[in-house]
Amino acid sequence: MSTAIKQRQPVSRAFLSGMAGSLLEGISPVARTIVGITWLAAFVAVAAFALRTVTGPGPATGAAYETLYVALYMLPGGLCIARAALVRHERGPWLAFGIGMLAWAGGYAYYFAVLQDLPSPPSPSPSDALWLTYYACAGGALISLLRRRLGSIKKSLWIDVAIAALALASISAALLVDPILASTGGELAAVATNLAYPVADVLLIGVVLAAFALSGWRPGECWYLLGAAFAIQIVFDTVYLYQVASGTYVAGTSLDAVWPALMLMIAAAAWQKPRTIVSTEYERWHALVVSIVFAVVALFLTIYDHFVRLNDVAAILAAATLAAAFVRTMTTFADVRSLSKSRELLAQNQSILNSAGEGIYGLDRWGRITFANPATADLTGYGTDELVGLDAHLTLHHAETGESPMVAALREGAAPTAIEGLYRRRDGSTFPVEYTCTALEESGRVAGAVVVFKDVTERREVERLKEEFTSVVSHELRTPLTSIRGSLGLLASGTLGALSPKGQRMADIAVSNTDRLVRLINDILDIERIDSGRVTMERVASHTDELVARAVEVMRPMADEAGVRVETDAAGLRIEADPDRIIQTLTNLISNSIKFSPPESVISVSAERDGRRVLFRITDAGRGIPADKLETVFERFGQVDA
Template sequence: MGSPATLATQRRRFAVAAPSALALLALFAFLLQPGFSLATRQAASGAGLLLAGVLGAVSCGARAAQTTGRRRRSWLLLMSAGCTAVAANLWATVVGADVVTSPSAVSNGGIALALALSIAGLLMFPSVRRRGADALVMFLDGAIAAGAVLVICSVLVYSELLEATASSPSERWSDLLFPVLDIVLATVAMLLVLRTRGADRSALAMVAAGFLLYTVADLTFAVLAAKGTFEFGGYVDLLWIGGYLIISLAAWYPSEHTDAASPGVNGPGSDARATVLVFAVLFIAGVIQVSVRGDHLRATEAVLWVALFLAAAARQTLLAADNAALRVDLERRVRAQTADLRRLARQNEVLLTSVGDGIYGVDPAGRVTFVNPAGAALLGYSPDDLLGKVAHDHFHAPAVDGTPYPSDGCYISQAIRSGTVAQPEEDVYLRADGQTFAVEITASPLLDDDTVRGAVVVFRDVTQRREVERMKNEFLSVVSHELRTPLTSIRGSLGLLAGGSLGELPERAGPLVTIALQSSERLTRLINDLLDIERIESGTRPMAVTVLEAADLVATAAHQIEGLATQMRVRIEVGDTSGRVLADEDRIIQTLTNLLGNAITYSEAGGVVHLEAREQGSEVVFTVRDQGRGIPAEKLESIFEPFEQVDSSDARQKGGTGLGLAISRGIVEGHGGRIWAANAPGRGAVLTFTLPSPRRPGAEPGAVARQSSRPTA
């Protein structure tokens, strides 16, 4: 068995096969016109039947090679039927048999076998699984279709055959055998259309159409042959040729290669199509009965019509009962789902009402669609007052000078535009009475099948928290200032003692004074760091921003930290440096020494710390890379928070206050830059920050200085 072709390949093949089949049919229709001689028409009929039969057999064989299971067996049976019919026609031609006056028994037997194989092939195709009333309706559809075909054949064919055939019973049964097989074939072909669904339906409908056309040709031939008026080389032969070509074309129709029967689920139009097909055949049978017989009915025909009407009535009764049961079941399911939706809506309403934080939702235009009672109370409104209002314009507080912030930069617009969650940030909201209060918000997009329908914002009043932070900062500032003065005296006195200015110390006192001096220096650094943090958070730390060479900043920082590097036996390696920056020289050198100090502290003896600066577009990127133990992934963000360290034991083993990176972040962000941490491939950590270059739009020294005056923590 060959590998199944893709749908695209099947479509290309069908696009070639369809016009080719139409062209062949048109050619033989032209050659069978009465204007040509009888010999020409008979030669054309013989060639057409042979060619169409061979094409049908080859096409069915090709389709069988591309399928599996029952479908493969069905197409193989149809291929065998085509080969048998071609062989029977060739035998009749070889022995010189006349299909009317002196038919060949071998040829007739071959044609009968071909019809039987075709019936078996059609019955073999996988069909829809039917159960209960649906299966009974399909059975009645088949019975009605078969009865209608039998009525048509009884009126048009069998009456003519019974009147025209010889009186010998054996000859009469021989003449009636082919019409019986044709009736069975036509009935099975119609049932094939009724019992299939999905992608195979079009291809099998073409197969059924081909066999129906073949059946019409056979029955027409039987009547004309019985009357002695059949002439080989006429349009009846064109019906046979057309049937073969339609079956050939069906074998090339694109379809999925699955062998499983389709589940018994009917689409909206399935019952309608079946009803139209069944009653169309029944209507045609009635028209033929009235047109040919008039008001004269034979007993057998009357029995057939009574059975047909009873079957049709039973079919419609079953459909009505099944539809009524389906409607009742659907109504029950709708009621159950409606109750579930109401319960879920009530549960969501209770959740929103019970939450202490404010929650409101907006549509894509930013208009409020819902707000919980806690959120409305925080804003000083009732929930109904806020519905339909644009959130950004209505209660987002303007800047200090009264200028409203642009809505495009609002976190709500960003969440709707990007479809991502806006990380917690702080904002200022405006109450109904005009007072403002600080809030912490999180904005999340409302997604419906990857389509953003709006956003949900959760906000919390952080006024008290800010007040606590302000009191904490004031306390730290006061304590730090109060400690600095006596600590300076203590440090100076210890320095005099350790330096021998007051005489040589006893042997046991020297180490103690050295330890006390180192501890006082460490305490001084801690106080200075605390003061730096307080100034950064309050925005009172001045900056003298000028245009500086990145190479000078790197060289100065490397020189200042060289003593610590020598002490720790770590080598500092300065890489490529380029670009100019707008920065406060002292603050950036402080940042670089903080980063270099951390890298040296956490490097092993003999390690290398790499420092470089590269210009990228409108900014300069500074990078410090060490060969230490690296930073855990969960700490890459939090290490920039005050008093945060990779390991709690680092403060005891490595020293340090846990404030260096927090100060560095405040300095960098105060310059309008960014700072982040990452792990180097293999081992070590990479600390990177950016500073604006003079080429960045709006990056003049005055603008950077104004930016640095805003709180950043």
């Protein structure tokens, strides 16, 4: 793109492109422009408000300030809702964030309109309910994001989150409980309401820390922004509560500019490209750093309490943190004991994978390769380590249209079935494969899949040669067989002279078997044409009763010889079909019925309407087809042993 074109790019679009990255690619230009203007307005409004509180002659007050302050929360909330509306992926969590921010704005609107001028505002108040609604929405959104990007969450992670939350709560209690008790007169509802904010902050930062620990402290841009926002929020919420409790808080100062800026950071996180959290990182030693650090903090508070008496809430929370740390230690020892057994099992499984002749590779729930055996590397030209982390469908599949069976298995846990397709090697060449994709479930949810495939190049070559041989032999047999049939027909008809009874019988048998052989060769040729895609259907207007009658008439001699009576009950329904193919199908089915029906029995051939279709039905008194052979009879030359 030239410099001149860059200069003509709208400011709103350029601003949003820098903030949002590739998530904008899937939305319309009009929506992109509207979102860009909203982003620019929110950024300018927050910056202007912060500048006013820092450089102004005094605290920002008045109706204009109050209106602007409410708008500063509504704009980020609108951006989160726009993200949910325009981008389908992770719609729920960002919609929850947007609703929470609007609830926060509503809390301030109610406060400015009703509570601000009261000499002693109630606590709790409707504003508190709206502000705490934001925390509930944010907590649910964070947990949903973590589960969506991680899948299953291990028990040890929840224990680490509990340790961090309890330790931070104990610090907040040590700093805030006494000032809050002094300022509220010790009323239970007021104390609980004021403590709810730091506790909620602690829970939010605990979930964020879990995401950081799970990702090996590399969670991606979205979680970096969320982590920064909630870390700053917990600090400034603590400062705010302390100032309110000590009577030093002044509205309209630079402190009030912090929260809108934090909301804008969360909105920026919403527009970052999602990044999957790979939970295997959590098993490394540095994942324990968080729980160890917070356990040391709790131990310090417990020791400090022996010298300078802390309030009971802080002491209890510190003790609970140490108890959770003890539980974490026990689970770690249990994990270490089971790890040796797991390693033995893993070594056995690895030996099986390495010795398998088929290619075997695993997928995570996003379709990325998690492991590959040596056969996979040999067949595709990649190294086993090189394949790990690549998108299997984009890397290996060649021009496969429609939904990949791998995607279906990962989404729905579809049953494994053998599928034929083309795989692509590293050098770009392709080879035919047959593969199955089996979903792996963990805690009732699809956690990944295992794909087993084999190269069927040789098998297809053998099938091609067999089909070619069958086609050539069938054509070569048909020419002399036609002559033989004609000669036998003349002989059996008496055109060449009368035959003795015994000779006539032998001639009739020869004609019958020759006709049977002609039908068999015709069937072989039909199968060959079907496989090669050269069968053409000539659809013409036909009536079902006429088609059934013609098919029965062809098979009447065979039925008479077997002592079987064929009856028809076909309605005269008009259809558009190839009459020759219908008659061919009916004669084949009637022939099978005659062959397996006992003498003196009745075969019924009918045709009836079935919705918008016509159903042909052949009913006989034969022994039937076993349930386990129903599919076999539709295979090439497949039959059930008599």
